[in-house]
Structure formats: structure tokens, C-alpha cells
Amino acid sequence: MTAHPCLTSSSGSGRMASSRLPILLALVFSSFSFVHSHSNRVMWFQDLFPPNVCPINAKANTFYGIMFDAGSTGTRIHIYTFVQKSPESLPELEGEIFESVKPGLSAYADQPEKGAETVKKLLDMAIDAVPPHLWKKTPVVLKATAGLRLLSEEKAQALLLEVKEVFEESPFLVPEDSVSIMDGSYEGILAWITVNFLTGQLSGQNQHTVGTLDLGGASTQITFLPRFEETLKESPGDFLTSFEMFNSTYKLYTHSYLGFGLKAARLATLGALNMEAVDGQMFRSSCLPKQLEAEWHFGGVKYRYGGNKEGETGFKPCYLEVLKVVKGKLHQPDEIRGSSFYAFSYYYDRAVDTNLIDYEQGGVLEVRDFERKAKEVCDNMERYNSASPFLCMDLTYITALLKEGFGFRDNTLLQLTKKVNNIETSWTLGATFHLLQSLGITY
Ligand SMILES: O=c1ccn([C@@H]2O[C@H](COP(=O)(O)OP(=O)(O)O)[C@@H](O)[C@H]2O)c(=O)[nH]1
């Protein structure tokens, strides 16, 4: 049964989050554009929903945007719902349906069709969630991050091609460039837009934007709006990107460090990153339980790893090992030392795993809280034997990344956040704004 186009509601088997964020969304949409792309003042939604679509009751004009996050450790679908209550008013972000699968696409490097099947399963959720009469107007896009960046061009392209076919066979709107590997700097910027949009910092006069820290499996991003001229002068040129919003230009500091995600860092600490033909070779670390010997699959490669059977284990030797991975490898902008940042993904997960924060609530931590926990776990590994054997290494890496990598102080505040107003703090929302706007331009 097809519902009346103007009386639609969202449904689906995924988790539906609801959040009404009307005016903010409208403001962002009306003036959002990357400086390097066309600057166009046409509002994208004007042509998407011409007034004659719903002559009787324009109130219930619901529309959707589907954004896939093909991360290195998992693939996720975000189905965003927007409502335009009247032809005169601007759309509201009403909610999000979110679902995820593991492992990520890069684990199917040698079976691209199987990888694409995981995307198809998630896309089937959108078929349930979006009313049939809106399928053709609902864009679907997948952006891959570090996992695919680390694969060979050939393998990555084969995966993307298979996914594109799944999209083409679906009833949704498949824009040009709908399946791609996202540039790392966009990942940071789009996450910054999401967080600052959701926290209301992109509207009004007194904007106090917040910086964002994302720690993925294979890469990590830092993004903030510099306040000091020095930062602009002293940062490498490719760390600064401009875009327009609210008729002002924001010049953001952003960088994505490939190979510095939590799982890539595990391999780097073990000395196994970028190693060819590692089958059979054993990689040992003082960050792992002494007696441990195990196998681990990442990015389609099998690694054998274990503890320092005879040698040292614990926080001190582990910190020295991890330090080699980060020391001198990252740019340290002076002005971030004292400021606070929003942090999510693996920062959040490891803080939850060690009871530093509550899974639902999140919380505020200082950098030194991660160090305290790292010491506690690494110096008592036998007590944590039910947790992941990498817990000590992960916490030590997070500590070293924050302190020695980015140069944060012990008392720098981190706002650990998974959701704001029930919407995931993911780059995918920022990417959906950008997508919808660009569709408006071409309609
Ligand atoms: O919607 C999402 C996407 C990712 N993550 C977290 O991000 C980390 C994994 O990063 P990802 O697989 O995206 O790796 P990347 O490709 O970004 O390096 C894990 O902690 C996930 O739980 C999350 O919490 N929600």
C-alpha cells in the first residue's frame, strides 16, 4: 500500500532517533557551501518539493537522505528524516535511523561481491523506512574512509564498483559520485559541522564552536576553528580549509592522520603495520599480557601477536613502545593545549570499557584520566583478563596520542559524546547537508 505523499511517517526496523532542530538546519542549508565548490544561493529543497506536490496538506512533507559510512571496522547506514511543515517554512531535521554491521568493507578486499552484500542488507532497511513514493527522490551515498584508503587502488575500486551496482539496482536516487573514498580532510570538517550544528554553535551571534577529535580504526582526525593568527600562520597549508556558512567564511584547521587510528596503531606498535606476507610471523609487545599468543585479522590480513613472555610488561615499557609510533609524527598547534574538545568513536568506546564514562550519558574527562586508567590496566593485566587483550595498549596509545602526538595538557578537557539530541555525532550528517545542497544546485 502506498501512503499519500503528504501523509508520510518514518518507520523501520532500525533504531529511530528523533530530534527537532528546525531553524538551525534551515540556516545551515541556506548558506552552506565549501569554498572550493560552486557557491550557489539556491536552496536545495525548493526544487525537491515544489509547492504543488502537496496541495492539500504541505505540513507533512517528509523527505529522506541516506548516507553510508564505510569505516575501517564497520559499515553503517544513517537514514535522516527531514520534515518541511509548510511551503514557506524551512525543513527540520526530524530524526535518524542508524544501523551498523561488522566487519568493514576492507575485510572483503578479495571478495568485493560479498562486501557489497553487507551494504545491500543495510540498504534493505531503508526500503522499509522510506515510503515507496519517495524512493526515487531519496539520495543514497556511500563514503569510505581509512580502511579503503589503505587498500590497493585496484581492490578498493573493485569494492566500490560492486557497491555502486547495489545502489543502481535499488529504487533510490543514485547521484553521480555516489560511491567514493572520502578525502581525509572532509572527514574532519564534516564531523566538526555535525557536532557544532547539533550543539547549536552554527547559528546566532555568539558562536563558541568546539573542536572535534575522531579516533577511527585506521585514521584519526583533529579539527577546530583557530582563534589565533599564529595558528593560521604556523600551520602547514594543507591543514587549513575554508568554507562558507551564515555568510561568513570559516577557516578550519583539520587533518586526518592515516595509519594513526587505534587498530592501525596496534599494528604499528607491534611493528606489523604495512608488513607484507606476515603469515606465521609472531609480533610481541610489552603492552600485552605476558602469556598471550593469538591471531588477529585486520584489513583482510592475518597477524599473530603475543606478550613479552620473558621480558617486561606494564605501563612504562608499553608507553615507550607506543611513543615510537607517535613522537614527532603529528603537528602540534599551540593554541589547542588549553582548549576543550569533543571526542568520539574509539575515545568514547575505551572510556566506556574502563568505566570512565557511562555508555548512554558520555561525560567530561581530562587527558590525565586516560593515563591513570592506562597505568591501572597495564600494571594489573591479570585483573583485566576478561577484557580485550589490547586494552592496555589502546589506553596507552590514546594517552600518548593526546599528550605527545597533539600536545594536549594533562588537564585538557574532553567532552566524550556519542549522540547529541539523539543524533549520532558522525561526519555523516555534515555529509548529508552537503549532499542535499549539491542536489539542489543540479536539480
Ligand atoms: O557511527 C559510528 C561510526 C564509528 N564509530 C566508532 O568509530 C570507531 C571505528 O572507526 P571506523 O571503523 O569508522 O574507522 P575509520 O575508517 O574511521 O578509521 C569505533 O569505535 C566505532 O565504534 C561509532 O561509534 N559510530
Ligand SMILES: [Ca+2]
Ligand atoms: Ca570513522
